[in-house]
Amino acid sequence: MDSFAAAPEMPLEFASIDDAIEHLKSSHPYAIKLDERDGYDGIIVDADQLLNIARVIRDDLGFDYLSSATAVDYLGEGDHMEMVYHAYRTSGGGALVFKAQTDRENPTIPSLTSVWRGADFQEREAWDLYGIRFSGHPNLKRILMWEGFHGHPMRKDWREAYYEEDQKPFDSRWPGGHVHRSEEKNVFGKNVSYPQDIDLNRLMDSSESAVYESLGLGVDIERVMDKDGFETNELVVNMGPHHPSTHGVFRMVLTVDGETVTSLEPVMGYLHRNHEKIGERNTYLHNIPFTDRLDYISSMGNNHGYVLAVEQLMSLGRRYNPPTYRCEALRVMMVELSRIVNHLWAIGFWLNDIGAFFTPVLYFIQERERILDFFEAVAGSRMMCNYMRFGGLFGDLPERIKSVTNLTNDRVRDYNTMQFLTEMINERIPRTIDELELLLTQNEIVLERSVDVGVLSADDAINFSAAGPLLRGSGVAYDIRRAEPYSIYPELDFDIAVEDEGDMYARYRVRVQELRESVRILRQILPRLEATRGESIWADGKPGAYAPRVPHGEAYGRVENGKGELGYYIVSAGGRGGSANPWRYHVRAPSFINLTPLGHMSKGHKVADVVGILGSIDIVLGETDR
């Protein structure tokens, strides 16, 4: 697929990212310049040369994995639109950040889908929310909002119906504490506003072709759907957004030939809650509970990525203390427990999809309930933990916690926290994993349904920017906890789970291995907690600022979450004193980007397998649609 003539066989070796940039600068002096804005990294590429440079970055420099591509609107801060790309090497190491700028009035940037297919959905998102046109994109249409929506909502001058001010806290409410209902202030009362020139007639067409018109299925709908008699051999099948096995409000439109899938078009946005727009109005601290609601199965992991990103920025300033050792150990423990919950949930629901309806889930939810009891005792809430803070945590472990003894006997008992944890980590969870393996790993039906189904090769997985178990199930040993370590992972002893086959079964195996690795990590955490007993979770012994001012700059914080690489790209565009609200708050959601290869993986399989393939990716809609 590569048309770059001078590509050498092997990528060049560079000691550091800076060397790689040096090399790029000497070979393409006119196309790139260093990004010298205060607190910024990487290079700015001339938009005309973007495609070439991207190929050089991928092939010559060896940054083969495009992690994130996102847009920023610098209205009033230079008045341009910017696409920001983060490329990594799958062999590990930091990011090469490159950017391309375009004007706001008629933003156009070459599409990178021919270099990294993983850019596909992300560029569509940038078109949808920012109105940036990507020349050469094969399928540039809206992805989160519906076709025909008025405007591109993430642009800084686009305002929602309930708009009050650009930044929280709003003057009308703070500090007086006044409360009002926004709908009473909006004439239409339903969070809507209309442009001046709406044409209602066009909207009322409910024919089949109108329903599928915007999907670009490559099929003549009129011909397929509107035929007398049955001599058709292609059929369009709609699944979702209300479908019991699509893991939420996700929709797929399949074209099938007999029972075989010929094409699959994912349609999303049914849970698009405008996370990023709201995030840019919020203060930094406000956003922590919002991150809980991204991947709502593993809220602790979401917190972790976000605080890491903001801490990166805060460390540029002077008044910042990194978290203490105990704090880091607690964070890792919470995140690993979340990973266990996540994988149990993912495996259970995947089995739902391939026909073991709800029985496995019931077993796994039992274990989840105990972990949730623990989260509730520590953070105050079962699911939405809102536990981490910049430079610290919401609180230390309580001495004693309450949980039910077992699930058939709903009696609540009082436990010593460490004892509860020890028992859970050393006995209960391993027992559950053993049981899971005993029942499933060699199960004939599981093997029959999942081996060689939904195959994704290693090269494709990298090119599609797949992450997490989807990537590792395709034989790429890429785990951010090892590739670009954070927190106390470097000193912990664990292996990267990896399987080579790239099918559904391989992903299942990766998840089971990761469950075991998580237990292994947790066993190492327990003595660390004992050893640091009494140590504060805050560096200077008292909680950090309630409304921290974050220094000018950009940061990309990423963690290995249960579902894959969860990244936060944050821009703080304040003056010299920093800002209280992020200028740009972008979530690189693994569930969203992992869906890019879904069509590719489903092609040629039976309709019944599609749901299983989706289940094996493990998505959660809160994060997919944000």
Next chain:
Amino acid sequence: MELNLQELNATEFPVPVELEDNIAITSLSQLYNWGRRNSMWPMLFGLACCAIEMIATASSRFDFSRFGFEVMRATPRQADLMIVSGTVTKKMVVPIVRLYNQMPEPKYVLAMGACASGGGPFKEGYNVVSGMDKYLPVDVYVPGCPPTPQALLYGMIALQRKIDGQSIANGDDVPWYGVGPAEPTPVPVLGPDIIDPRQMDMIRRQAESAADAPLLGSRELPALTQMVAAKVETAAPVAEAAPADVDALNVVLPAGAAPWAEAEDIREKRRLRALARKALRASRRAAQAEGE
């Protein structure tokens, strides 16, 4: 659920003591409600984070089947309770209303969590609906973000109590026992923003009055962005920028007939076409049979 005749008994006529365990004299409503409240079939349908807690409520630890809710149905046509478990977005409210219309009566709606009750943490978002009750009649609201399983159970039991208090003789309580088929809830339309067909008159009125004078009792609406989405395929440069302060109320509506009449038309045409096709097939089959 065991039938407790003594509880069901509601009459001033004395029932002989020896028959108390065998006979109850009661009202039709009460008997009927007893049957309904104890076998609610919720729809198997989740929207967002709250759905996870709904699943937890359904599973072994909390187990809502203890209260007669166990049969979750994936099809709306077999369900009589819709648990709106999560954030309702503008894009999703269209299918939700359609699902509601497909449910047989009597039907109930339980709004689970802050989002379904009033928009929740994401209320200000441009794609978020400020509560399910803006579009559907909601019977029970369960606060929480997400509500704990205990809270959801409490809400479900509250719904049962509500049913107990209803009388099938009272058309306000149970509108679905009136004469003739019930009107379906109008399905919202996705245009430049979401359009509720019930608001059409209001939109028109606003458009007319906006032409003469500023509206009473409304705040100034924000200026809309000046971008006009050009068709993607043509990739034409952005067309006509709107004047700086677009009045959001200046809605241009087609004069005359209700705009959705056309949709009715289309539907009617499709129905006729389907009938014609059916007739054609029938006649073909008849001809074939004769041939044999």
